[in-house]
Amino acid sequence: VGISTAETRPATTAAARGVTVWQIATAVAGLLAGAGVAWILSRHGSNSFGVPKLPFAVPVVVLVGWSFIAGGLLYWRSRPENHLWAVLIFQGFAWFGSMLNNSPNPVLFTIGQLVYPWQYASGLYLILSFPSGRLRGGLARAMVAIAIFLVTVGNLFWLLFADSHHSMCRTCPANLLEVTRDDAVVVGVFYVFRISGIVIALTSIGLLALRWRRASRAQRHAVMPVAVAGVVAFCALTVSYGARLAGASSPNALDAFAFYAAAAVPVAVLAVLIQRRLARGAVAGLVVELGEPGPGADPRAALSRALGDPSLALGYWFAAESRYVDRNGRPVELPEAGGGRRSTVVERDGQPVAVLIHDAALEHNAGLVESVSAAAGLALQNERLQAELRARLVELQASRARLVEATDAERRRIERDLHDGTQQRLVSIAMSLGLAEAKLPADPEHAKPIVAETRTALAVALAELRDLTQGIYPTILSERGLSAALDELCSRSALTAHLRLFLDGRLPIPVETAAYYVVSEALTNAAKHSRAAEVRVAASCSNGILTVEVADDGVGGAGNGRGSGLRGLADRVEALDGRLTVSSPPGRGTTLRAEFPCG
Amino acid sequence: VRVVVADDAALLREGLARLLLEAGFEVAGLAADADALLDLVEQARPDVAIVDIRMPPTHNDEGLRAAKLIRERWPDVGILVLSQHVHAGYAIELLSAGTEGVGYLLKERVSDLAELASSVQRVGAGGSVLDPTVVTQLVGRRREADDPVKRLTEREREVLALMAEGRSNKAIAERLFVSEYTVEKHVGNIFTTLRLPVSPDDHRRVLAVVAFLNAQ
Numbered sequence: 001v002g003i004s005t006a007e008t009r010p011a012t013t014a015a016a017r018g019v020t021v022w023q024i025a026t027a028v029a030g031l032l033a034g035a036g037v038a039w040i041l042s043r044h045g046s047n048s049f050g051v052p053k054l055p056f057a058v059p060v061v062v063l064v065g066w067s068f069i070a071g072g073l074l075y076w077r078s079r080p081e082n083h084l085w086a087v088l089i090f091q092g093f094a095w096f097g098s099m100l101n102n103s104p105n106p107v108l109f110t111i112g113q114l115v116y117p118w119q120y121a122s123g124l125y126l127i128l129s130f131p132s133g134r135l136r137g138g139l140a141r142a143m144v145a146i147a148i149f150l151v152t153v154g155n156l157f158w159l160l161f162a163d164s165h166h167s168m169c170r171t172c173p174a175n176l177l178e179v180t181r182d183d184a185v186v187v188g189v190f191y192v193f194r195i196s197g198i199v200i201a202l203t204s205i206g207l208l209a210l211r212w213r214r215a216s217r218a219q220r221h222a223v224m225p226v227a228v229a230g231v232v233a234f235c236a237l238t239v240s241y242g243a244r245l246a247g248a249s250s251p252n253a254l255d256a257f258a259f260y261a262a263a264a265v266p267v268a269v270l271a272v273l274i275q276r277r278l279a280r281g282a283v284a285g286l287v288v289e290l291g292e293p294g295p296g297a298d299p300r301a302a303l304s305r306a307l308g309d310p311s312l313a314l315g316y317w318f319a320a321e322s323r324y325v326d327r328n329g330r331p332v333e334l335p336e337a338g339g340g341r342r343s344t345v346v347e348r349d350g351q352p353v354a355v356l357i358h359d360a361a362l363e364h365n366a367g368l369v370e371s372v373s374a375a376a377g378l379a380l381q382n383e384r385l386q387a388e389l390r391a392r393l394v395e396l397q398a399s400r401a402r403l404v405e406a407t408d409a410e411r412r413r414i415e416r417d418l419h420d421g422t423q424q425r426l427v428s429i430a431m432s433l434g435l436a437e438a439k440l441p442a443d444p445e446h447a448k449p450i451v452a453e454t455r456t457a458l459a460v461a462l463a464e465l466r467d468l469t470q471g472i473y474p475t476i477l478s479e480r481g482l483s484a485a486l487d488e489l490c491s492r493s494a495l496t497a498h499l500r501l502f503l504d505g506r507l508p509i510p511v512e513t514a515a516y517y518v519v520s521e522a523l524t525n526a527a528k529h530s531r532a533a534e535v536r537v538a539a540s541c542s543n544g545i546l547t548v549e550v551a552d553d554g555v556g557g558a559g560n561g562r563g564s565g566l567r568g569l570a571d572r573v574e575a576l577d578g579r580l581t582v583s584s585p586p587g588r589g590t591t592l593r594a595e596f597p598c599g
Numbered sequence: 600v601r602v603v604v605a606d607d608a609a610l611l612r613e614g615l616a617r618l619l620l621e622a623g624f625e626v627a628g629l630a631a632d633a634d635a636l637l638d639l640v641e642q643a644r645p646d647v648a649i650v651d652i653r654m655p656p657t658h659n660d661e662g663l664r665a666a667k668l669i670r671e672r673w674p675d676v677g678i679l680v681l682s683q684h685v686h687a688g689y690a691i692e693l694l695s696a697g698t699e700g701v702g703y704l705l706k707e708r709v710s711d712l713a714e715l716a717s718s719v720q721r722v723g724a725g726g727s728v729l730d731p732t733v734v735t736q737l738v739g740r741r742r743e744a745d746d747p748v749k750r751l752t753e754r755e756r757e758v759l760a761l762m763a764e765g766r767s768n769k770a771i772a773e774r775l776f777v778s779e780y781t782v783e784k785h786v787g788n789i790f791t792t793l794r795l796p797v798s799p800d801d802h803r804r805v806l807a808v809v810a811f812l813n814a815q
Contacts, residue, residue, distance in 0.1 A: 416658075419653070419683055420608070423683050423706075424608045424610055424611055424683075425610070426707075427611060427614075427683070427706045427707055427709065427710075428610045428611055428614045430707055430709065430710030431611075431614040431615065431617075431618055431709050431710055432614065433710055434618060434709065434710040434711055434712045434715070435617060435618055435621055435712065437712065438621055438622075438712040438713075439621070
């Protein structure tokens with residue numbers, strides 16, 4: 001079973017990728033960083049920078065960092081093309097790095113001071129770009145850009161003027177980056193940080209709320225834990241910064257709240273990842289469910305449950321028409337690119353079996369879609385055969401209805417021809433005879449030319465009638481067979497027609513008749529529309545296949561809309577298990593080709 | 600008698616005009632469709648309009664509808680509808696709009712010049728003409744055992760059919776080689792048997808008879 005999606009995403013699976021050296025190195029580095037931070041915190045205690053004095057603060061700090069790194073590694077393995085993994089790992093190390101400012105060592109302390117606010121920018125990026133890893137919209141990008149500027153350039157600028165004992169904490173070691181102490185600059189920059197932080201937090205909450213309102217059910221399902229944790233963290237940040245701006249002396253409860261809210265973000269990310277892994281577990285249930293199809297069982301329902309997408313639609317590959325149909329054989333439209341829907345094609349042995357049309361949110365859980373598709377492959381293949389059968393039935397019913405319609409139209413045409421032609425001529429002849437009869441006794445000289453005129457009219461009427469009956473059914477076809485009939489058609493054609501025949505003996509009458517009408521219609525069309533100079537007609541029978549072909553050297557561009565004439569011909573040909581193809585590139589003539597089994 | 604002819608087939612239009620001239624009618628104009636016919640009738644005020652039932656644009660029953668319009672606007676203009684097929688329903692529709700000066704004939708009847716002339720004359724004089732084929736269709740229907748038509752004698756049924764064709768007692772008498780008195784007796788019997796109100800008027804009894812036959 002192979003999977004490919006409408007977007008040209010490489011169809012690799014997690015299992016196919018090994019664990020790389022880099023991933024192992026990252027994991028080891030993460031473990032060591034966590035252990036180091038735990039050691040620093042337990043040895044020297046917290047200087048209240050980033051870690052409030054709370055029970056379990058140290059294990060929470062370590063676990064939060066590890067969850068970021070673990071989440072990143074999981075993402076790295078399952079979706080390497082989604083650079084959320086890099087953001088998560090960065091966030092983890094930034095988190096650990098920020099803890100260095102609890103160290104009494106001035107170098108480590110200063111590094112900690114430098115690194116400490118980075119996590120704010122990466123956290124913002126993480127929440128706003130989840131789960132695609134891409135920032136959508138200028139506002140989101142602008143906010144992340146401002147945040148990055150503030151935590152790097154802004155923070156460095158602040159450190160140039162900040163005295164560690166005055167602006168950080170009394171027990172803190174020296175700030176090695178301090179050039180000159182300027183308390184006014186330090187306080188000013190602090191205000192800028194806090195106000196920017198509040199603005200960004202509030203804007204982000206608005207942005208998340210807006211996205212939530214627009215999101216589909218499946219999309220909400222996919223982002224809910226992270227969105228909720230994000231909003232809580234932004235709220236906490238706003239309240240805590242707001243309190244400090246208002247002059248409150250950093251209440252401990254508020255700090256604790258902000259700390260645990262931030263800690264909830266990686267947990268939420270992990271929750272989403274685990275949720276996805278669990279969803280893949282539903283695939284096992286799917287296999288069982290699809291393995292025992294009850295009467296009328298619809299794989300769509302089972303797939304929809306397994307994927308958690310109630311809006312899932314299924315299309316089965318209808319090879320004869322190279323399109324997808326639903327289980328009732330009706331056509332299925334594939335979603336357009338860029339909309340809220342995506343399609344994933346399920347293949348077996350390189351052949352398309354079905355297409356899943358699902359919510360775009362499932363794109364971020366390609367692993368699930370892949371395993372569900374793989375598990376459903378066989379059941380879908382069975383269902384596809386059924387759907388194909390129904391599609392053929394639908395097609396058959398449509399063609400039958402068209403045949404009935406065509407028959408009616410033909411009868412109307414014959415009635416009209418007889419009414420407007422033959423009947424009128426005969427009435428007119430009757431009138432002339434009546435006139436002659438009236439004149440005969442008294443004025444035989446004037447009656448004579450009327451009788452002559454009547455005879456001429458009768459001859460015309462007979463000729464018309466002959467044409468008409470010939471049009472109803474070509475008698476030469478039943479009397480002399482296809483070769484003679486085609487010969488006559490070509491000699492009567494308005495265009496110069498070259499005929500090449502490779503036929504011997506008679507073919508079944510329905511086949512001869514259909515072939516005759518293909519050539520007749522093609523010659524009529526060529527004369528009417530193609531502006532061709534000449535036409536080549538060929539008919540050959542070999543290996544039990546009768547092929548008739550009519551090719552003109554005209555303007556081409558015909559048959560794309562499949563006019564009713566061509567549709568009727570195609571129905572006639574397909575009714576005999578044949579195939580009618582029209583090739584009519586603009587400027588390069590039109591070739592009509594019909595193939596029938598004639599064994 | 601002044602006549603106008605409406606038929607979309609030039610062949611028939613011209614032929615008919617020639618025949619009518621030969622038969623001594625004055626042809627006041629020719630029309631190729633219903634609208635042209637209405638204009639022509641308004642201008643020429645003919646005694647009789649001979650109308651083909653099937654004309655452009657839809658080739659269904661334009662002639663019939665034009666006939667009804669003429670009936671409404673110019674009740675003194677006689678109308679003779681010609682058709683290549685006969686439908687009793689059309690005949691009834693036409694007669695229902697007024698039986699005076701109405702005719703409904705198969706097109707091929709025009710070959711008999713004397714018959715054509717007599718039909719145009721009768722319509723022009725306010726009489727009714729119904730094609731024998733329509734009448735045969737009506738009289739010849741399969742009938743239930745208790746149908747009063749079944750109780751008519753062979754001769755009475757002949758008289759009934761001729762009445763339905765719009766012929767007067769005198770014409771029926773001539774056709775059947777009997778006296779007018781005998782015809783009157785038959786007519787009386789028929790009306791009693793079919794329980795139709797006796798109508799003194801030759802014209803009006805056509806609708807009564809045709810409606811009766813059609814209703815069965």
